[in-house]
Amino acid sequence: MTIARVSELMAQKGREDELRDFIDVVVRPTVERSPGAVACLVFRNQENPAKFLIIEEWASPEAQRAAQLATPPDQLRHLRILLAGSEAATFYDPLP
DSSP: OOEEEEEEEEBOTTOHHHHHHHIIIIIHHHHHHSTTEEEEEEEEOSSOTTEEEEEEEESOHHHHHHHHHTSOHHHHHHHHHHBSSOOEEEEEOOOO
16 A cells, blocks of 8 residues: 655745755655655645645655665755755555
């Protein structure tokens, strides 16, 4: 059974495009290359370009956790620098 991880990110003021580029160059390709990744969709809020939504689909919760643990610490540090606050992530199960 697949799962979805939905993340909402808010860029620091003035770093909106830098966060967009980081998501496009680092986050999306990293997720897509990870074992067990099914899909990775990224959206930017129409009314507030500092807000992003990432929807990841994984083959299992374990695959998502393994990918998260394999993320290089320097990438995580750089992401935290770009964010205004912490990332809000929620997991969803598919409906039968």
